[in-house]
Amino acid sequence: MTDATSLMAAEPQNDRTRGPGRRPPDREPEPARTSWLPMAAVGVAQLMVMLDSTVVNVALPSIGSALPADRTALQWTVSAYVLVYGSLLLLGGRVADAVGRRRAFLAGLATFAAASVLCGLADDQGGLIAGRALQGLGAAVLSAAALSIVVTVYRNEEQRKAALATWSGLGVIGAILGAVLGGLVVSAVSWRWAFLINIPISLASALTALRSLPARRSEGRRPLRLPTALLATAGLACLSFGLIRLQDGLTSAPAWAGLGLSAALLTGVARAELGTSDPLLPLHLLRVPTYWLSSLGLLLAAIVMMGSSYLASNYFQGAHGMSAFATGLAMLPMGLAALFFASVVPRLIGAVGPGLTYLVGALTQIAGAAVLATGPSTTAVAVVALAVIGAGLPTCFVPLYGIGTAHVRPEESGVGSGLLNTFNESGAALGIAVIGTVLAASLDGDGAATPDALTTGVGHGFLAVAVCAALAVAIALGLHRLTRAPGRET
Numbered sequence: 001m002t003d004a005t006s007l008m009a010a011e012p013q014n015d016r017t018r019g020p021g022r023r024p025p026d027r028e029p030e031p032a033r034t035s036w037l038p039m040a041a042v043g044v045a046q047l048m049v050m051l052d053s054t055v056v057n058v059a060l061p062s063i064g065s066a067l068p069a070d071r072t073a074l075q076w077t078v079s080a081y082v083l084v085y086g087s088l089l090l091l092g093g094r095v096a097d098a099v100g101r102r103r104a105f106l107a108g109l110a111t112f113a114a115a116s117v118l119c120g121l122a123d124d125q126g127g128l129i130a131g132r133a134l135q136g137l138g139a140a141v142l143s144a145a146a147l148s149i150v151v152t153v154y155r156n157e158e159q160r161k162a163a164l165a166t167w168s169g170l171g172v173i174g175a176i177l178g179a180v181l182g183g184l185v186v187s188a189v190s191w192r193w194a195f196l197i198n199i200p201i202s203l204a205s206a207l208t209a210l211r212s213l214p215a216r217r218s219e220g221r222r223p224l225r226l227p228t229a230l231l232a233t234a235g236l237a238c239l240s241f242g243l244i245r246l247q248d249g250l251t252s253a254p255a256w257a258g259l260g261l262s263a264a265l266l267t268g269v270a271r272a273e274l275g276t277s278d279p280l281l282p283l284h285l286l287r288v289p290t291y292w293l294s295s296l297g298l299l300l301a302a303i304v305m306m307g308s309s310y311l312a313s314n315y316f317q318g319a320h321g322m323s324a325f326a327t328g329l330a331m332l333p334m335g336l337a338a339l340f341f342a343s344v345v346p347r348l349i350g351a352v353g354p355g356l357t358y359l360v361g362a363l364t365q366i367a368g369a370a371v372l373a374t375g376p377s378t379t380a381v382a383v384v385a386l387a388v389i390g391a392g393l394p395t396c397f398v399p400l401y402g403i404g405t406a407h408v409r410p411e412e413s414g415v416g417s418g419l420l421n422t423f424n425e426s427g428a429a430l431g432i433a434v435i436g437t438v439l440a441a442s443l444d445g446d447g448a449a450t451p452d453a454l455t456t457g458v459g460h461g462f463l464a465v466a467v468c469a470a471l472a473v474a475i476a477l478g479l480h481r482l483t484r485a486p487g488r489e490t
Helices: 003-008 037-054 057-066 071-099 101-121 125-153 157-188 198-212 226-248 253-273 283-287 289-319 324-352 354-373 379-405 410-443 451-483
Strands: none
Touching: 037 071, 037 101, 037 125, 037 157, 037 198, 037 289, 057 071, 057 157, 057 289, 057 324, 071 101, 071 125, 071 226, 071 410, 101 125, 101 198, 101 410, 125 157, 125 379, 125 410, 157 289, 157 324, 157 379, 226 253, 226 410, 283 289, 289 324, 289 354, 289 379, 289 410, 289 451, 324 354, 324 379, 354 379, 354 451, 379 410, 379 451, 410 451
16 A cells, blocks of 8 residues: 555454454554644635635736736736746745744735735836735745645544645635636725735734644754755746746747746756755655656646636637626636535545546546537536536545645645645646637637637637646546555445
């Protein structure tokens, strides 16, 4: 049995030779259950972070008119957050390991809240972009510390599975509902409240964290190792920049320059980290088949999630002329489906195992994307197909995070969690870049992009989403083979 089977350990066999009430000598006592208050603190914060990754999308036209802001500035309103968030996740994990998880979580939360105020009060495009970059910094430290807290606080196996399901499920739901909330806030009040609404959420999360999270340092004093951390951050920043600039087309010179420099920097960091007793980049985890397969799975799942959200927003607003609020409502069933299936995924994992659960999610996404790839002519069909994709999202993310974190030791929970999140965030950036490029290429030569042309382009984008989901099927089959418990039917 591999280590990953600890995620869903088989029921103990009946032992007739064992006296009543006696525990087998080779089994450790099951850790006691823990209060759910820590989960409430980090879960609300993670929901907020993921909301902000998509809430701006439907607010961009209003922002452009109010500031004013040109097309490039609006693109960087989204991209600045993605670039800084994705490049600092690994460093954020190291900060959590070095200074303590609660301290890192609260520092990231305070930074995120302050940046939200800057965004909400910005009076020009430069101030808004700077605020979004600072939000990305806070989100990176906050998110890495949050997953580290979930992994280390919840040691009881059943409770840990439920906590991981809640944490990853909230992330999925937040990313999807961001479009709904953005449309509602922009229509009812102002685009500024898409950012200012983070203040009461941050305050509630901070107060709950202060009350429930233990005030202690991580195990031992660990250095930040800033030179290596800065090189790794620069490499990840170049990666995010290259992926973002791919939106300009697959022949973009800045994009490939960024990707090439990223490869050189990260290769140098990897070579320096080999054999290090206290690595910043936990390469030894990537030698574990279930960990690196989970990492690739998270990358693909993020492509599907962000690509689907991006395409849906373009379809409803561009092909059907729907308002920001109506677009948000059209995407609401996708979020509700994700919410429902996030609640049943732990039981599904217990019944069929994490590998098969992930396989079900990938097949579900293929089904929804295949319908949308035909270029549906009605919004009703599109709404139902998006809901099908939404149902598959937590069915992918939850088992992947569970399998991946099963190998992370408590003392490196920050960097181990940060690396998983880095794959996830890189997938989000890659999804927008590749899917956006496919959509743009489909519209070339169509002038003002008529509704029919846009519908066709969106269909081509969802075909690319279906291909990513098909690749996930292969990964799911591999993970099922590696994680199934002895005696479980395959």
